[in-house]
Amino acid sequence: MGIFDTIKEKLSQEFIDIIEWLDYTDDTICYRFERYQNEIKNNAKLIVREGQMAVFINEGQLADVFNPGTYTLNTQNLPILSTLKGWKYGFNSPFKAEVYFVNTHLFTDEKWGTKNPIILNDDRFGLVEIRAFGTYAFKINDAGKFIIDIVGTDNNFTNFEINEHLKSLIATRFTDTVGEAKLPIELYAANTTELSETCKEVMQPDFTSVGISLEKFFIENVSMPEDLKKEIFEYSRIDKLDLDKLTKFKTAKAIEAAANNEGGTAGAGMGMGMGYVLAQQMGTAMQQPANYNNTASPKVTPPPIPAAVQYYYALNGAQAGPVSFEQLQALFAGRTVNKDTLVWKQGMSNWSPIKEVEELKVFLGGNTPPPLPPQ
Known part of the structure; x- marks a missing residue:
């Protein structure tokens, strides 16, 4: 070996490579350190900063x-590589x-969403469609597995390259999860945290x-x-309402509307209905003995007040009620029921339309009240 070769060899051992990566981007996940023919000198310095991991791939x-x-790269710091290379006495x-x-480091604010609507089978509303979107955050927790399974030979792998894969995975698992949860449809939006x-x-x-983690x-x-949202809101309101209070409220509103429209059909029907009720009350009063106010007969007491007649009515194929005569009349005035609506009260053998029930014909207008009860 000549003197120049000896000097060259000594100089090559003096000059030490530095292998490091300074990341100036926000989206690079993996970067391949470039060297001519991938050659790394003995005792080269490897600098791995916080938030990084370095992976060596040999053949x-x-x-x-x-x-x-x-790290100083030698046989002591490269045990697996030394085994693969078969260096028994070190390497120079x-x-x-x-x-x-x-x-x-943590990659945050990554977007995901369902490209197509998810079809769910709800017990009350049948087949329904929902969509969802949100964000997620991930980081690499096994650098070796990630490079082998995902990166391959890519020299500059960014999160954009894996986001489509992760978003497809999320959409699939999200669909499976909500399908198996079987929550009522209105609870999905209210339980996003869980x-x-x-x-x-x-x-x-x-x-x-x-x-990846x-x-x-x-x-x-x-x-x-x-x-569907409007239907759910309406169902929720009805489910929470006290139907008896609602009926009384609508009755009051209908009476108020009838009073403001005395010349209309609804006003006439309302007036006739109130007349019929008043007639019943007057007939009851007239049946009482003439001397009911006579203090000389303290034992004479008025008869018990008759029980108010309660009506059941059919609404959307279901039984509703019971309601009083006045409440039913208010429902008729408000067009909740009509002349063909089936009704039933105690004593009737079958359901009959309003137009065929004698005391309810006053709802139709044009009829006169029934005669007073006999004295």
């Missing part, structure tokens, strides 16, 4: 993984290996299988068609 095989820190010549730096936590637990194994998962909104 397509995972060799070594380095956590944050500064450059060696070839691909070095990948993996960004392990549903988010459940979805995160279901999706975590799929992320972990490729070296799903750190956060949020459902920001669950939407449905407007007509």
Whole structure:
């Protein structure tokens, strides 16, 4: 060996490579450190910063993984690579290996959403469609597995390249989860926190299988068609209402409307109905003995007040009521019921339309009140 060769060899051992990666982007997940023919000198310095991991790949095989820190690359710090290379007595010549730096910080505010509506079978509303969207956050927790299963030979892998895969995975698992939850349709929007936590637990194994940890998962909104939303709101109101109070309220409103429209059919019907009730009360009063106010006969007491007649009526194929005569008349005035609506009261053998029940014919207008009871 000549003197120049000796000097060249000594100089090559003096100059030490520095392998490091300074990330100036917000979206790079993995970066391959470039070297001519992938050659790395003996005793080169490897600098792995916080939020990074360095992965050595030799001839397509995972060799070594380095956590944050500064390393001198030799047979002591490259045990797996040394085994793969079969160096028994150390090495002094450059060696070839691909070095990948993996960004392990948290990638936040990643968007997801259902591309197509999810069809659910609700017990009360039948088949319904919902959509959902939100955000998630992830980080790499197994750099070696991630490079082998996802990155491959990509020299600059960004989160954009994996987002489509992750969003498809999330949409699929979300559909499965809400389908198995079998919640009432109106509760999905009200329980997004609990549903988010459940979805995160279901999706975590799929992320972990490729070296990724799903750190956060949020459902920001669950939407449905407007007509379904209105139907749910209406159902919710009816479910919470006291029907008896509602009937009384509507009766009062109908009487008020009739009083403001005395010349109309509804006003006439209302007046006739009130006349019929007044006639019943007068007939009852007239049946009492003439001397009912006579203080000389203290033992004479008025008869018991007759029980108010209660009517049941058919509404949308279901039985409703009971309601009083006045309440039924108010429902007729408000067009909740009509002349063909079936009604029944105690003593009737079958359901009959309003137009065929004698005391209810006053609702129709044009009829006269029934005659007073005999004295």
